[in-house]
Amino acid sequence: MRTLISQLEQFPRTCLIEQATPIQRLVALEQILGLEVRGIRLFAKRDDFMALGGGGNKLRKLEFLLGAALHDGIEHVITVGGLQSNHARLTAAACASLGLPCELVLSRAVAKEGEEYEHSGNVLLDELFGARVHISPDGISALHSAERRAAQLEKAGHKVKVIPTGGSTALGCLGYVRAAQEIAEQEQALALQFTRVFTANGSSGTHAGLSAGFAALGRGASLVKSYAVLADASTAQRQTLDLSHHVQTLLGLPADIEAHDIEVDGNYLGKGYGLPTPEMLNALRLMARHQGLLLDPVYSGKAFAGLIADLQSDRYVRGDNLLFVMTGGTPGLFAYRDALQDA
Numbered sequence: 001m002r003t004l005i006s007q008l009e010q011f012p013r014t015c016l017i018e019q020a021t022p023i024q025r026l027v028a029l030e031q032i033l034g035l036e037v038r039g040i041r042l043f044a045k046r047d048d049f050m051a052l053g054g055g056g057n058k059l060r061k062l063e064f065l066l067g068a069a070l071h072d073g074i075e076h077v078i079t080v081g082g083l084q085s086n087h088a089r090l091t092a093a094a095c096a097s098l099g100l101p102c103e104l105v106l107s108r109a110v111a112k113e114g115e116e117y118e119h120s121g122n123v124l125l126d127e128l129f130g131a132r133v134h135i136s137p138d139g140i141s142a143l144h145s146a147e148r149r150a151a152q153l154e155k156a157g158h159k160v161k162v163i164p165t166g167g168s169t170a171l172g173c174l175g176y177v178r179a180a181q182e183i184a185e186q187e188q189a190l191a192l193q194f195t196r197v198f199t200a201n202g203s204s205g206t207h208a209g210l211s212a213g214f215a216a217l218g219r220g221a222s223l224v225k226s227y228a229v230l231a232d233a234s235t236a237q238r239q240t241l242d243l244s245h246h247v248q249t250l251l252g253l254p255a256d257i258e259a260h261d262i263e264v265d266g267n268y269l270g271k272g273y274g275l276p277t278p279e280m281l282n283a284l285r286l287m288a289r290h291q292g293l294l295l296d297p298v299y300s301g302k303a304f305a306g307l308i309a310d311l312q313s314d315r316y317v318r319g320d321n322l323l324f325v326m327t328g329g330t331p332g333l334f335a336y337r338d339a340l341q342d343a
Contacts, residue, residue: 039318053093056328060175168205176209233266296329
């Protein structure tokens with residue numbers, strides 16, 4: 001573990017997360033889902049439980065991305081995402097805390113309209129955090145629009161950093177390599193070891209970082225399973241494998257994670273990214289009504305729906321300790337009021 005810490009310390013990092021996020025046992029859900037009688041324990045890694053900007057997994061990536069930006073003397077940050085992007089909201093919050101001007105180029109990536117979706121949730125918070133928001137025109141990618149805006153700023157003499165969707169570069173993924181180390185330290189404190197770790201898979205960075213981290217710790221990349229919420233399972237699996245190799249190379253390690261080590265389940269995506277499914281709505285209500293915790297409708301809601309289905313199979317057995325990474329995104333709930341009410 002000391003070797004992994006040393007490898008991470010070579011990269012500039014700015015502190016956006018004040019302490020390790022807690023691991024919470026979901027006792028009520030163990031009872032509701034019949035896990036208690038089967039001797040299976042279910043836990044949540046509360047990466048929604050962070051002080052800055054409403055919390056969420058993107059802060060881990062931004063610690064390294066913005067750490068590098070500050071180290072390089074960047075004066076202006078631009079990032080991209082969908083209209084209700086959690087990454088955009090947290091980039092705006094992180095830049096506000098660091099005194100960096102921030103611009104967001106958002107696209108209509110979800111076939112969804114309405115007053116709440118257009119103006120509530122993350123969109124409301126983006127502007128509250130002081131970000132300048134642009135909507136990318138139809139037919140032009142948000143990243144292309146962001147790069148054009150960056151060129152304008154650079155022409156005016158500014159040093160600009162453009163962060164891609166979700167912050168899911170190899171450098172950003174180091175945030176979840178660090179999270180793997182954090183989980184391993186918490187396992188020691190809890191006197192247990194997790195049999196499997198579960199997360200949502202959007203831009204693939206969380207899964208890739210965790211897999212590379214656990215591989216570096218000798219636990220194996222296959223400890224992690226994700227549920228696709230953006231691309232189909234085969235595309236997400238290829239992206240995750242490729243990104244995990246880039247992370248390993250960045251750390252100076254052999255890129256030895258194999259395709260069979262990366263498991264991505266695409267059965268809970270539904271009709272597309274950001275579009276509600278009955279299973280997601282059921283998962284949201286189950287977690288809220290029996291555990292008092294909030295999942296989001298785009299990422300963790302669909303991932304937890306997949307985990308519920310897995311738990312109802314015979315895949316996990318007595319003595320297993322299972323960890324679900326709650327990646328945040330609670331503000332997005334307010335943009336989905338219509339779907340929640342209709343359900």
